[in-house]
Amino acid sequence: MTIIESRASWDAARPRSTTYLGSAKGVKAHYTGGRADPRTLDDHDACRAAVKGIQRGHMTGNGWSDIGYSMVVCNHDRAMIGRGPHVLPAANGPGLNSGHYAILLLVGTSGVIEPTDAMKRAFHAARTYLREHGGAGSEIKGHRDGYATSCPGGATYAWVRAGAPLPSAPPPPTPEEPEESMPEIVSLGLEDEVVVPPGADFQPWWTAEWKDSAGSHPSGGQSIAPNTATWVDIVAYVALRGLAPDEPVEVAITRHAADGTLQNVAWPIERPALLRADVDGRVEVNLAAQFGLGPANRARVNIRHASAGQVVLETASAFKALLHRS
Incomplete structure (x- = not known):
């Protein structure tokens, strides 16, 4: 894969x-x-x-x-x-x-x-x-x-x-443990542009669920919440417009308890927690984070800003959340 x-x-x-x-x-x-x-x-x-x-x-x-x-x-x-x-x-x-x-x-x-x-x-x-x-x-x-x-x-x-024919997939490696015991990939994204309201609290943005046969995304929720103890490797992409030039905005991968209490924030390597809009009022960022999750906690990708204008989330995706047994 x-x-x-x-x-x-x-x-x-x-x-x-x-x-x-x-x-x-x-x-x-x-x-x-x-x-x-x-x-x-x-x-x-x-x-x-x-x-x-x-x-x-x-x-x-x-x-x-x-x-x-x-x-x-x-x-x-x-x-x-x-x-x-x-x-x-x-x-x-x-x-x-x-x-x-x-x-x-x-x-x-x-x-x-x-x-x-x-x-x-x-x-x-x-x-x-x-x-x-x-x-x-x-x-x-x-x-x-x-x-x-x-x-x-x-x-x-x-x-x-010739039509760019797709070659046959290589045979999968022999798993070290039964395949059904391993959680599957979760991939979440944004279906349409949305307005991100200002405020002191983070705003989660997931609106579309591309695959979740392992039950790692709660029904109606905006988070990854695996039903077994796993080590989670999340990569996400976010693009915003509508900020004033040089205006600050925060984007974070966060871990929460099941009741929503923030547990920690994992910022991407070589990216500051506080991002600033370019001369056109745009922010584009790739995020990566790793931490352990289980039935008692969950992960989200969030945005926070205090702009007086209308900030639009153009595109966002958690294109791979690779879950490995911990």
């Missing part, structure tokens, strides 16, 4: 600015345009370093506000968030960025030149993520469709032209 990784996982620099993208026709496949280091086939840290290097080149060499791609996929069946959903990419070419999200496969003109089955599965997972959370349509194109370039390379483009 493909894991969606946050920007924090590859040590992304903060974007200088973002442009909102409501929806797109679909996605376009890309390659690096240079040598893809073969170490990325075996070492996922090399994949993360490659993505960090690409961002550095795009921001310093191209003068772009961020990495140009919406998502990046690698041979470890991982899809790393680049600009992410509802953010205009920069990699498709002038006048073409609003039409499709951009997904980079870590292949190039030498080194690694053909996408592996794991990359193809991760590409489809990234596409599904952008469809569910970013309004992407069904189209799958190559960068060269509509722009004069060799990207995404011969092998990748042939796969795209």
Whole structure:
């Protein structure tokens, strides 16, 4: 199963600015345009370093506000968030960025030149993520469709032209304990934009439940509340507009007792608890936190602000809450 990784996982620099993208026709496949280091086939840290290097080149060499791609996929069946959903990419070419999200496969003109089955599965997972959370349509194109370039390379483009068939999934590993004893994945998100009222208390935002066959999300609730003792690894994404420039806002992953009493706040690494809006009055943040949960407590993702204006939550998702037996 493909894991969606946050920007924090590859040590992304903060974007200088973002442009909102409501929806797109679909996605376009890309390659690096240079040598893809073969170490990325075996070492996922090399994949993360490659993505960090690409961002550095795009921001310093191209003068772009961020990495140009919406998502990046690698041979470890991982899809790393680049600009992410509802953010205009920069990699498709002038006048073409609003039409499709951009997904980079870590292949190039030498080194690694053909996408592996794991990359193809991760590409489809990234596409599904952008469809569910970013309004992407069904189209799958190559960068060269509509722009004069060799990207995404011969092998990748042939796969795209063939309909980007999904390879067979590898056989699952033999579990160390009965599968039914392990809680399943919970993935929660936002169906429509909502107004976040000001006040001293945190406001939970979950409104849509994508999967919860293990009963880890209470009926009608806005929290992850597993019915067995688990170690929870939560990654979330939040985008807000309507704040005044430089106005503060707080976003947190919190743990509560069953009665709602706040137990602790886990802030993301290298992100301050207090965020400030950019010149356009926007805030975009990726969060990550880990802690133990059980029947007596629960986890939420929350927002707090004191703005006099109308603050709108454009998009939000807890795209992976991986639950492991503790």
